[in-house]
Amino acid sequence: MNDAQIQTSTITVQVKFFASMRERLGVDEQTMTLPAGSSITDLWKLIAGEAKLPANTLVAVNLEYEDAGHVVHNGDEVAFFPPVTGG
Amino acid sequence: MYVRVQDQPLDPWEQMRQYRPGDVDDGSFGATAVCVGTMRDFNEGDVISGMTLEHYPGMTEKFLQKIAKEAQDHRDVLDVLIVHRVGELAPGDPIVLVAAWSAHRAAAFEACRYLIEQLKARAPFWKKEVMEAGRARWVERNT
Numbered sequence: 441m442n443d444a445q446i447q448t449s450t451i452t453v454q455v456k457f458f459a460s461m462r463e464r465l466g467v468d469e470q471t472m473t474l475p476a477g478s479s480i481t482d483l484w485k486l487i488a489g490e491a492k493l494p495a496n497t498l499v500a501v502n503l504e505y506e507d508a509g510h511v512v513h514n515g516d517e518v519a520f521f522p523p524v525t526g527g
Numbered sequence: 528m529y530v531r532v533q534d535q536p537l538d539p540w541e542q543m544r545q546y547r548p549g550d551v552d553d554g555s556f557g558a559t560a561v562c563v564g565t566m567r568d569f570n571e572g573d574v575i576s577g578m579t580l581e582h583y584p585g586m587t588e589k590f591l592q593k594i595a596k597e598a599q600d601h602r603d604v605l606d607v608l609i610v611h612r613v614g615e616l617a618p619g620d621p622i623v624l625v626a627a628w629s630a631h632r633a634a635a636f637e638a639c640r641y642l643i644e645q646l647k648a649r650a651p652f653w654k655k656e657v658m659e660a661g662r663a664r665w666v667e668r669n670t
Contacts, residue, residue, distance in 0.1 A: 459581055459653035460665040500651070503586040519583060524668040526580070526611065526652025527564050527623050527643060 449476040451514035455487065458521035461497070474512075481508045483518060496523050528599050528607055530591045532582055533616035536548050539563045548606035556605050556633035560639035568618035570666070575656045577646045578616045583651040587611075594645040598627060603634035606610040613653065646670060 452473045462468050465488070475484055480501070485491050493499070494509050500519040501510060512518055528549060543561065568575055589611050598607045608626040616622065623646065627638035647669050654666040 456583070456650070458583055459655070463665075465568065498651075499662075500583070500586055503583075503589050505649070519586065520585070521651060522653065522665065523652050523669070524649060525654045525669045526582075526650045527647035527669070 448455060448501050450474065451476050451478070451512065451516075452482065453512050453514070453516045453518050455483070456517065456519040460522045476514075478512055479508065480506065480510050480512060480518065484508075484520070487520075493520075498523065499519070511512065528592075528595050530595050530606045531610045532584075532587055533589070534611055534612070535611055537621045537624060537644050539610070539621050540551075542608075542610055542624055543626060546626075549636065551628060555630065556628040556635075558628070558629050559635050560627050560629075560632070560634040560635035562643045564621075564623040564643070565617050566618050566620045566622055568611065570656060574659045575618065576659055577657040579657075580613045580616060580622070581653045581655070581656045582611075582613045587645075587651050590650050591646065593607055594642055595653070598638040599640050600640060601634060603629050603631070604638045605629055605637055606633075607642060609646065611646070611650075613652070660669060 450473050456469050457465050480499050484498060498521050499506055501516050510527050534582045566578055595607050595609055598604055604627055605630045610624045612622050625639055625642040627635045629635040656665055656666055
């Protein structure tokens with residue numbers, strides 16, 4: 441096996457946090473590098489050290505709602521936020 | 528179809544007076560249904576003195592465009608409009624205006640209701656309210 445086969449490929453995503461989620465984490469935006477094939481749950485584990493997303497947390501990937509099992513890709517914009525309260 | 532998110536004050540009645548339903552001839556619509564959401568000075572038993580409305584630039588507009596298109600794709604709906612405030616608001620300030628035009632009232636009422644319910648359930652906006660003592664809290668439940 442050569443190096444290329446052994447090496448796990450990684451991806452980079454841009455992560456945004458809104459409202460109470462931003463205040464809780466103390467950051468509004470960050471760049472994260474993680475293994476290719478990672479899901480949103482995997483990404484959250486890296487960010488917060490928690491195995492599961494907090495209850496009621498909403499997630500968007502590239503401006504569309506996705507669920508926690510969605511696999512992220514290189515260059516994606518991922519956003520975590522609490523339930524929405526507009527109108 | 529017209530969608531806007533604005534940080535400037537919203538006067539819904541001036542907005543309605545100015546708006547010309549796109550591609551709709553005068554005389555073709557018989558009903559205009561309008562819903563205006565206005566900031567209250569009370570919530571969950573507390574007096575509320577102010578509010579900050581946050582959104583997700585890009586996603587919010589995209590979501591509003593999506594529901595506007597869904598409402599307008601109904602065969603009897605001629606046009607729809609959504610304008611939503613962000614930024615600092617005071618009690619009595621209008622938060623949102625949705626409107627729908629149709630030949631007969633049923634489709635206009637349905638489209639207007641669809642727009643405001645979808646917006647409240649899914650559009651990425653968040654309210655942080657300031658109570659009398661200056662304490663602030665994020666609104667967690669949308670009523």
